[in-house]
Amino acid sequence: MTEVRDINHGHLFCGLGGGAKGFNKGEARVGSMVARFVCKGGIDNDSAACRDFERAARAPAACLDLFSREQYVAFHGKEPPAGWREQTPDDIRAFFADHLHILFLSAPCKGFSGLLPEAQSRTSKYAALNGLTLRGIWLALEAFKDDPIELVIFENVPRIMSRGRHLLDQIVALLRHYGYAVAETKHDCGEIGGLGQSRKRFLLVARHEERIPPFLHEPEKRSMKGVGDVIGKLPVPGPEPILPMHRMPSLQWKTWVRLAFVEAGSDWRSLNRLAVEDGFLSDFGIVPDASPHNGGYGVRRWEDVAGTVTSNGWPASGAFSVADPRAPEASGDRGGCGVTGWPQTAPTITSQRSPGQGRFAVADPRVDGHAKSVQIGVRSWDRPSGVVTGKMFVGGGPNAVADPRVAGARFNNLFRIVRFGETSPAIAGPGGSGGGLAVSDPRPAPREDYKQNKYRITRFDEPAGTVIAASTTGNGAFALADPRTGYPASAHRNLLAVTDWRRHTKTATGARHVAGGALSIADPRPFGAVAEREHYKTGGHYGVLSWQETAGAVPAYAKYDRGRWSVADPRFPETSAETQSDPDACQLPAPADRLLAVIRALDGTWHRPFTTLELAALQGLVDADETLELEGQSDSAWRERIGNAVPPPAAQAIAGVMGRTLLQAWAGETFMLSSTPIWVRDVAVALSVDQAGAA
Incomplete structure (x- = not known):
């Protein structure tokens, strides 16, 4: 007979409830015992996240600030408002009410993230935020000290192992003081949950030695999915949301262009390979993707399909020309609209002697062509002019003359300057520009006036x-x-100075800002200095992912220019009839104009940012056949909560192995064969040896 055992789980810093949703789906069975995971609630200081949690986990959420007073002042820079008080272990125990078998903590990680400069992470503000990791675990352990929680799992970014080492050492010591065996590990949630993103996270797992003797094994790794496997099930996004949160953001035109030139699978650094002259791409031009009927004098690529040939099918009415890669035939009579070189013999003139039927044009190098066709022509002085007609204007024919009579011109005095050694012309009434009334005076010597x-x-x-x-x-x-060239050589030579890479720097004085001395260096290593920085390599600003590969982790900072948050989407939205018929719709926008653009990149795909719904899908928060509703109307707030969430499929896998360990302990078993590594084993091995010795 099957025995169902409830496994209660609670969540501190619960966020929108991704971890709780995954734990609720956990499955575990040992013999006739089957686990049923029951969420007892979550605690967070974000009221919107708490409402999201209640929908996702189907359990109550409490909006509580777990800061101490000192931490609150350090983080907010002011005293807490009236009515605020520090939460105590009694508050934690009173909220959860029942005993917890598993406690899941996902403390704020901004202070440990590689996206935050290390100097800023050391400020008092982020030191207070980082301190929540230790305070949260202490509150929970102290709340259940008389009825210890069997398993505790603490999730954060991997960089906590370096930036937060001092806090982790205190957390481990605290857990061991309360009787827990502890293991620090790093796992890829994408591999644990079979996601479409690689999300490397730090996991601290603690097992209460007295209550849980069996080993706790790691979850099995699963095959990861490509981006297209996840978001390909969703409809192609557009300017209006087809589904909730499934709308393309309006980006600046220059950002769209940058995304188009980022190679799929790469990031913004691929833009460095483009040839740029005076701020413009020298090897590429950008033209609107218009209908053939709007593309006057358009040229089709050889591999493209031609537009429909209509009665108005002439070059100026559409793209009716083709870039033919085939070399022309040597035979003259095959050269439709061809031009014969001057030394060559023209082909035989037949009855079909229109330009499109052969090479009936000639490249005539003689400058004296047909006299009547010389527009803006200039006649020489010794030749007769053309017929004087009613259209005698410059540009209508050779109606200008090269007149050699320069000195004898009638109006040669207008604006004239007389040499200093010459006589001035007669001074007439008009004055001003009416005669040679200006003189080139060579006397530059100063006068005593x-x-x-x-x-x-x-x-x-x-x-x-x-x-x-x-x-x-x-x-x-x-x-x-x-x-004299200015200040003496010893004065102010260090201000904003840049030291050559091969020279020693000046003495670093108390003024440690850039303007206070030669504190800058011309470093010739463009990428060598940062090649080993993992967070730099995986940051990938303006990165574009190929359709088949896996996305990176979705953090709270997910934005098109703060990581690899664009995808080379092979699906193209339908072109609207308005765009096809309106010539103005095909004008290139200004660089700062915000719009929704479909730019076919060099690889033939559409490089575009992920929508908010697609980020949630990559996190495993929603499937293609589900809908997701989050509190509020702000995309930025949604994205932050989605990025902070624990992927439910990964949480489900962790719940499964924890559930098996709990059922095994309740069944009296102390050992279980498994193909996966053991998470917490050091104390368990000693415990097993002691039990064997006692027997």
């Missing part, structure tokens, strides 16, 4: 003019041509 000193610069080796009361630069020669 007031006006010659205005704005004058005195040579370094001559005396300055007398300094008078009106002593401004416009009132005398009060400027000096100083040949």
Whole structure:
């Protein structure tokens, strides 16, 4: 007869309930005992996340701030509001009410994340946030000290093992003080849950030695999925949400262009391989993807399908030309619309002598072509002009003449400048531009009058003019041509200085900012210095994933320019009739214009960012046949909660192995064969030896 045993699980820092949803689906069986996972609730300080938790886990959630007063002040920079109080172990025990067999904690990880600069992670604000990891575990252990929780699992980012080492050491010591065996491991939630993303996480697992003697084994690894396997089941997104949270974000046009040139499977660094001159791509041009009837003088690629040939099928009315890669035939009579070189003999002229029927045009190198066809022509002085007609304008024919009579022109005095040694022409009434009334005066020497000193610069080796009361630069020669090059060589040479890579730097003084000394270096290593930084290599700003590969972990910072959050989607949305018929719709936008664009990248796919629903699907929070509702209307808030969530399939796999361990302990068994490694074994091995010795 099957015996059903309830396994109660509770969650601190529960978020939207991804971990709880996965635990509820956990399955475990040992002999005739079958586990049924029951969620007893979750605690978080985000009220919207608590409402999401209640929907996902079908259990109550409490909106409680687990900060101590000191941590609250350090994080928020102010005293807590009236009515705020520190939570105590009694509050934790009162909320969960029943005994917990499993406690799952997913404490805030922003302070440990590689996306946060290390210097900022050490500030008092993030030190307080990081301290929640230790305080949360202490509150739970102290709350159930008289009825210890059998299994505790603590989840966070892998970088906690370095940035939060001092906190982890305290957590491990605290757990061992309360009677737990502890193991620190790193796992890929994508492999545990069979996800479409690789999400490497830190897992600290603790087993109460007295209550649970059996080993706790790791979950089995599963095959991961490609991005297309997950989001390919969803409809192609558009500007309006087809499903809740399934809407393409409006990005700047320049961002769309950048995404189009990122190679699938790579990130923004592939843009460095493009040739750029004066801020423009030198090897590529960008044109709208328009209907053939809007693409006047358009040229089709050889492998493309031609548009429909209509009665208006001439070059200016659409894309009716083709880029033919085939070399032309040597025979002249096959060269439709061809041009014969000047030394060559033209083909025989037949009755079908239109330009499209052969090479009936010739490249004539003679500049004196047909006289009547020379627009904007200039006649030589010794030749007759053309017929004088009513359309005698420049541009209508050779109606200009090269007149050699320059000196004898009638109006040669207009705006004329007379040489200093020549006589001036007669001074006529008009004056101004009416004659040669300007002179090229070679006398640059200064005159001993007031006006010659205005704005004058005195040579370094001559005396300055007398300094008078009106002593401004416009009132005398009060400027000096100083040949000295400025400050002395010893003055201010370190301000904003950059030291050569091969030289030693100056002394680092108390002024440690960039402007206070030579504190910058011209480092010739463009990527070598960061090649070993794992968070840099996996950050992948503006990264585009290929359709077949697995996505990276979905963090709370998931945005198109903060990680590999774009996908080379081979599916293209339908082109609207308005776009096909409206020529204005095919104009290229300004760089900062926000819009939804479909740009076919070089690999023939559409490089686009993930929608919010697709990020949730990659996390395993929703399947193609399910709907997901989250509290609020903000995409950024949704994405942060989705990124903070524990993938339910991974949580389900962890629940399964924990459930088997609990059932095994309740059945009195202390050993179980398994093909997977043991999570917590050091104390368990000693415990088994002691039991064997006692027997």
